[in-house]
Amino acid sequence: MKENVKSEEAVKIKETKSEDVKTDEAKTANTSKCECCCHKKKERSEKEYKDLIHRLNRIEGQIRGIKRMVEEDAYCPDILVQVSAANAALNSFNKVLLANHIRTCVAEDIREGKDETVDELVKTLQKLMK
Missing domain, CATH: 1.20.5 (Single alpha-helices involved in coiled-coils or other helix-helix interfaces)
Known part of the structure; x- marks a missing residue:
């Protein structure tokens, strides 16, 4: 059997x-x-780069911890709390990245008269708010 x-x-x-x-x-x-902005690149300052990578490394550690909890048959509510913390960390990462994008890329493009950047930002925000 x-x-x-x-x-x-x-x-x-x-x-x-x-x-x-x-x-x-x-x-x-x-x-x-x-048809998105995949072809575009963004040069980040060393500080911004390190901050984003640090946040992603922490989130990656949280995800590994959640996986380990599942593998070790942890109690469901305990796992759910950790998933909620990982979601909050990802949301925080998004907020920082979006703020940096608006302050740099969007502001610069608007100064240069590239109005299509506003449309791109609106589409991005709509995707983030699903």
């Missing part, structure tokens, strides 16, 4: 991997058709 369970698990794993490959292929196809 254990062999049947293992066989079923192996089939599920193969199906999941197959779905992941299809998802990755779809992402790759979408990336080549991207």
Whole structure:
């Protein structure tokens, strides 16, 4: 009976991997058709860069901690509290990045008469507020 369970698990794993490959292929196809600002780059100051990376490293650590909690069968509410903390950290990261973007990229483009930047900002804000 254990062999049947293992066989079923192996089939599920193969199906999941197959779905992941299809998802990755779809992402790759979408990336080549991207109509967003993917081609643009932003030079950040050393301070801004270090702050953003520091925040992302902390968030990454939080996610690893959540994964470990699931693996160790932690109590659901305890995991939920940690997920909420990770969400708050991501939201904080977004706020800092958005503020920096407005102060630098958007302000500079407006000074240069590039009004399309305002439209881009509006679209970005709409995506963030879903």
